[in-house]
Amino acid sequence: MTNRITIESVVDLLAHAKAMETEALERYLDLAEQMEVHHNPEVAALFRKMARVEGLHVEKILEKAGDKTLPHIPPWEYQWLESESAEAITVEDAHYLMTPHHALTLALRAERRAFDFYSRVVATAAPGEVLELARELMEEEGEHVGLIEQWLAKVPEPDEDWAEDPDPPLLQE
Amino acid sequence: MTSSPAPMPGLTARDYKSEVKPVWCPGCGDYSVLLAITKALAELKLPPEKVSVISGIGCSSRMPAYMNSYGFHGVHGRAVALATGLKLSRPDLTVLVTGGDGDGFSIGGNHFLHACRRNVDLTYIVMDNRVYGMTKGQPSPTTEPDWDSALSPGGTGLRPFNPLVIALASGANFIARGFSGDSNGTARLIVEAIKTPGFSFVEILSPCITFRQDQRGWKKIVRPAPVDPTEDIGRAARRLMTDDGFNLGILYVGGREPYRLQLEGGEREPAELESQFVV
Numbered sequence: 001m002t003n004r005i006t007i008e009s010v011v012d013l014l015a016h017a018k019a020m021e022t023e024a025l026e027r028y029l030d031l032a033e034q035m036e037v038h039h040n041p042e043v044a045a046l047f048r049k050m051a052r053v054e055g056l057h058v059e060k061i062l063e064k065a066g067d068k069t070l071p072h073i074p075p076w077e078y079q080w081l082e083s084e085s086a087e088a089i090t091v092e093d094a095h096y097l098m099t100p101h102h103a104l105t106l107a108l109r110a111e112r113r114a115f116d117f118y119s120r121v122v123a124t125a126a127p128g129e130v131l132e133l134a135r136e137l138m139e140e141e142g143e144h145v146g147l148i149e150q151w152l153a154k155v156p157e158p159d160e161d162w163a164e165d166p167d168p169p170l171l172q173e
Numbered sequence: 174m175t176s177s178p179a180p181m182p183g184l185t186a187r188d189y190k191s192e193v194k195p196v197w198c199p200g201c202g203d204y205s206v207l208l209a210i211t212k213a214l215a216e217l218k219l220p221p222e223k224v225s226v227i228s229g230i231g232c233s234s235r236m237p238a239y240m241n242s243y244g245f246h247g248v249h250g251r252a253v254a255l256a257t258g259l260k261l262s263r264p265d266l267t268v269l270v271t272g273g274d275g276d277g278f279s280i281g282g283n284h285f286l287h288a289c290r291r292n293v294d295l296t297y298i299v300m301d302n303r304v305y306g307m308t309k310g311q312p313s314p315t316t317e318p319d320w321d322s323a324l325s326p327g328g329t330g331l332r333p334f335n336p337l338v339i340a341l342a343s344g345a346n347f348i349a350r351g352f353s354g355d356s357n358g359t360a361r362l363i364v365e366a367i368k369t370p371g372f373s374f375v376e377i378l379s380p381c382i383t384f385r386q387d388q389r390g391w392k393k394i395v396r397p398a399p400v401d402p403t404e405d406i407g408r409a410a411r412r413l414m415t416d417d418g419f420n421l422g423i424l425y426v427g428g429r430e431p432y433r434l435q436l437e438g439g440e441r442e443p444a445e446l447e448s449q450f451v452v
Contacts, residue, residue, distance in 0.1 A: 026187055030208075034199040074364075075212045075357040083355040091208075092354055092380065092389070094199035 005079045005120050010129050013121065015070040016078055017061045017137055020114060023085040025054035031094055031103075038096035043103050050107055054087075064133075080117065087114040087141075097163055104152040111148055115141040186211035189221060191241045202353030202379030203233050206300050209356040209377075210269070211240070213363035217267075224267045227256040229281060231273040232307045233300035233379065250280030253288040253297060260293050261434040267367060270297040275305045278314040278334050285336075289343035292371040294431040298363065299336065299374070300353070302381035302388065310384035322384070336376055338413045341406065341425055346371030348409070348425040352395045353379040358421065365423055371431040378419070391419070398422040 007013050028051035035044035080086050089106045118138035125131040189211040197203050214224060224242035228234035230249035237244025243266075247255045252270050260268045277285055277299045288295065303320070305311040312325045314334035321328050340348050347369040351359035359377055366373035378395065380388035398420035403409050409425035416424075 030204065031199070033194045034197075034204075037194050037196055038199060074216055074361070076361040078357070080357075083358055085357075090354070091204045092200055092202065092382065092392070095382075096199045098199070 005081075005117075005124050007079065007121055007125065007130060007134075010133055011065075011068050011070050012073075013130055013133055013137075014061060014065045014068065015073055016117075018058065018065070018070060019073070019078060020085055020087045020117070021054055021057040021061055024087040024089075024110065024114075025051050025058055027088040027091070028054060030091070031089060034094060035096070035098075040096060040098070043098055043100060046100050046103050050103075081113065081120060086117040087111065095163060097165060099155075099158040099162055101152065101155045101158050102162075104148060104155055108145065108148045108152060111141060111144045115145055184215050184218065184221075186215045189214045189224075189241050191239055193238045195235065195239050197232060197235070198383050200382040201232070202302065202377075202381075203236075203300055205353040205356045206233070206271075206298070206359065206377050206379055207236065207239055209351070209353075209359035210236070210271075210298065210363060212356065212360035213367065214242075216360065216364050217367060219267055223265065224269065225256075225259060225263075226269045226271055227252050227259065228270070229272045229276040230307075231276045231305070232381075233271060233273040234276055236271040250276055250282075250284065252276065253281060253284040253295070256295050256297075257288060257291065257293050260295055264294070264433065268295050269367075270295055272299060273306075273313075274299060274301040274303060274315045274334075274336070275311075275313040278336055278339075282314070282334075286339065286343045289340050289345040289372055289374065291432045292344055292346055292429050294370055294372070294433075296363065296366045296373045296375065298366075299376050300379035301336070301376050302379050302385060303333075304381050304384050306381045306384055310381075320385075335413070336374070337416070337424065338410070340374040341409055341413055344372070344429065345374045345425075346427040346429050346431070347373035347375075347423070348413075349373075349375045349423045350398075350421050351375060351377040352391065352421055353377055354392050354395070355421070362423060365426075369426060371427070371429055394419045395421055398424060402426050404428060 028047045032044045032047035032051060035047060084090060087110045089110050093106050115138060118134050118141055121134040122138055125134055221242040226237040226240050226242055226244040228237050228246050229252040237246050245255060252272050256268050256270045301315055303313055303315045305313050310322055310324055312320060312329045317333060318330050319328040337348055347366050349362040349366060351362045362375055366375050378391055380391055402423040404426055412424060
């Protein structure tokens, strides 16, 4: 977690981008599993779809990296703006009765964090390759934000009582 | 730190996860602790077959099933005792102990004290949510005295157990506190705990989103400890006694030599040991 980003090489930026997309992909898979275990197939399918999309993003980053060797960065030394990887949904925000609207709202938040991360890199990088790549990645994340906003607009908002379970699995008696 | 096994350069955190899908409630902090543990093991490049995760009973004690290492889901409160036996007989393994506050500080409280005192080279990770979640939300040893619930109307009125102070007073060689909402920071603590010889104790604040909705607020309360790790036990004691329970980081690192089994005549093969018990 950092307030100041100092990414000075293309390989460092690509290492961040790869970690960001990979962790987003893995988090969506974890969340899909959670929803499957808790019998929420609609949201599970949505998370699996998001994981497939993130998988394509990972491939795209690897294409950009080409034959460059990316540095190994320990998880706690990435320069995310918050403690967790920029594009990964926070696990704590999941709920077994969540709706597609909730899931997409979380996905949108994650995409915006990714956009903010690259925006910060753009704001701090010196003119050159890093700045160009950061701008390109920022624009891509901006497109993702737009796509999820459009998707979210088509999904009904949850009912007020969406979290009420008439037969809760864990009720204090 | 255990003897150095051949590192596994190509493994990622996901390679340390098993195929078993966790049954924790979505939103539970334990998912992030699982992530932190697997990130730590990947960072240390430990071969999964050289890692063993031992647990007792409770939500967080399901951890071994979700990991692609060796493991043992033992009986309530006895995880540390099991792990001690394993580490003494197989010092080549990296042995982690995982569990919750009820398992570790109530049912297993006595084992906890003596594990700290013995200082066997183990890493004990306690996912503290200040409640017995698996059995529907009874107060645990770390529950606040005024926590009001259907099962404890008005609260217990009891002073909470302070596991970090107890660990320090009992001889633990490494003491840290993490937060599940920061899996990367927690991974770093676990890496350091494993690397430090002797008994390492890592308390991880891991909210129970089902019975302790109030713990969602922890995210806004936790903060990095404003002080560096200390080797001075007196200074650590003062810090921990005045700590509000939300300072994160490595809080104490001692220099005690870990306890190791000294076998007369050197190490013996398991078959040789078993032969003594043949009827």
